[in-house]
Amino acid sequence: MESLNALFSLGFATALTPANLLWALLGCTLGTAIGVLPGIGPAVTVALLLPVTQSVDPTGALIMLAGVYYGAMFGGSTTSILLNTPGEAGSIVSALEGNKMAKAGRAGPALSTAAIGSFIAGSIATVLLTLLAPIIAGFALQLGPVETFSLMMMTFAAVSAVLGNSPLKGFIALMLGLAIGLIGIEPQSGQSRFTFGLMPLIDGIDIVVIAMGLFAVGETLYTATYENKMKAGLETLTGRFWMTKEDWKRSWKPWLRGTAIGFPFGTLPAGGTEMPTFLSYSAERKLASPEAQKEFGKGAIEGVAGPEAANNAAVTGTLVPLLTLGIPTSATAAIMLSAFQQYNIVPGPLLFDTNPELVWGLIASLYIGNVMLLVLNLPLVGLWVQFLKVPRPLLYGGILLLATMGAYALRQSWFDLMLLYIIGVLGFLMRRYDFPVVPLIVGLIVGPMAEKHFRRAMSIHQGDLTVFLTHPISLAILVVTAAILIVPPLMKRRQKMLQAA
């Protein structure tokens, strides 16, 4: 309750001044804009904005930077859904069902459920941040490489459900993702793998290049090759922008579940926004009603609502270790940390005591930023949807341009452009021969992380494999993992036996 007092007496009093409201608005608008542009992530934007810290007071500047961070997650989903060009790793999953919905003329509800889900997740996560930050931060530290590796095994188990219609093809895609993930320097030993002596490959291939290649470029090639020959006007736009009663009914549970998955992941030192979106997506796919389950892969609203809530909750979650321990767990959080340093403010254990107005002002502004983003984004849905009325050749031309610009913006390298198109051709072939893309992305993102944590755990515990079973939290996670793998087939069998009886 002490924290609630501080929030209202210090936080809202600070955040609700006209100047700070304006900073929040500016940050949210800017964040949404850069989220919409693929390739320009929140990290780069916050870095470019760092110089404002020289002329603006700390509270105002940090409120604005937090708005950028939040807004980018909101905006990132827009291009994912409309154009199949995920600009941030956290919105890759939204492209899966979201873009299918858009193609079925349901872009409006997809964008709305993303915006409202993000709002709800962001709000709940901010409440959790307010009340529990110090406790959660302490707990998250107990999760070392052993527990993190077990968590990743759980993610693998959970997403194996999304391997597609043919488990073999899904498995091949997963292996391909794992293989591409191996490219680059292996951090433990400093050896480079599969770089063929090419310097630009030393840090591996940026996930955004791969996502945009597979989705945007692959899709464009596919459409140009096949769909052009079909009758035009498949994507007739039904006039509905708004969610129906049915959409609401199908969205609210995924929103809450997404929040519950996303927030804890954000607080983990090795968390990030991608893993919770995968977990949320596979959870929704498993938990959806039988009719909705059939829609998965063709545009199920649950598959947008859950992951979008998860990524926003995770973003708020990353503020927990940043504010309470001074530990940045994402690139954007790392740059926010240097913004703090510009003011001689050191985030960490002492921050709540030394700069209470700043911390509570920032937290209060997160509440305000959430409302602002919803107000900003919902009316825009109508406008965004108009994009799909653009004639298809122009639309796909535009998508290709955006993807190319985005890949180049990452590090101004022609090499990345070349990769983008090579991966685009791969994406085209995968679609042509009906290989699912999700397992590839999962293997690519989770694979290298799992390897890193496995090797770290082995190094710390001197090669003792039993640590995964002797650490209680790890054991619990592995039990859940086993349950994910074993229970559904058993249930099916039982059902069959009951039906037979």
Add this chain to the structure above:
Amino acid sequence: MKLKTLLVSCLVALAPMAAQAQVEQFKIMAPANPGGGFDTIARTLGEALQASGQVKSVVVENKAGAGGAIGMAQFVNNEKGNPNALLVAGAVTVGALETNKSPVNFGMVTPISRLMGEFNVIVVPTASPYKSIKDLMAAYKANPGAVSIGGGSAGGIDHIMASLMSEKAGVDPDKLNYIPFAGGGEGKAAVLGNQIAAYISGYGELADLIKAGKVRALGISAATRNPDIPVPTIREQGTDVVVYNWRGVFAPPGINAAQKAQLIKMVETAAKSPTWKAKAEKFEWLDMLQSGDSFQTFLNEDIKRTAVTVKKLKLGN
């Protein structure tokens, strides 16, 4: 108030420069993502060059990858002969180039100045049984594998420090159980959460956690104690290891001696400006300004020493 002092000091700094032409546009390459050490140096130097009236505008270019090697390769290719461009590099780059067998090396750029240095500190979790470097080294000697030591990327300055300590303990650095962490955040979390036995990083990065009593600092890698830093040296505790991280700037290849001299003059003026000094104090940077030939000598020694360590650790390809 602050602005006023700044303006006045700028004018003071400007006075002797009046006769000299101002550079229109200056480019500084930070071969890392925004927000990190290289980036901070690049931006601070840019500000200081502007504030001291030597250049009109500065563009900082970020090009991350391979511990700075990718940025360096682009700098060598694109800026050849350009007397108005600088590249930021440091001990981290030396280690990375050595480990990655990079196609670029320090022979391809023109050393201008070493700008700053930073001592490393070795910390342990508060729950750790080790109260001093002696305790830590005794445990390490008894069973090297059981004492996991975290730090920055493999082959970097933190790794080198750990291996030098191992050598002093009479243990083959090959036996060192070193856990590299990229980006600092995860490493701090690992030592706070008692996941690793010890953690090595720049003092500036850990100062807050040390002051808050969240980790225990065992020793700093300086030669002598610093009155501002409440940590004993590693050397005074019987392990003679002195290591520091440094960062400096380099000009493109193919510039002439006059252009090099001019750049040194510009960088030294900037590094002595109040803008730079204020930042240096804030980040607890050590003043290690060294230019031209003496910097070249230092660099050669550092590269040689790093190469030996990297080889001993069997890093790289």
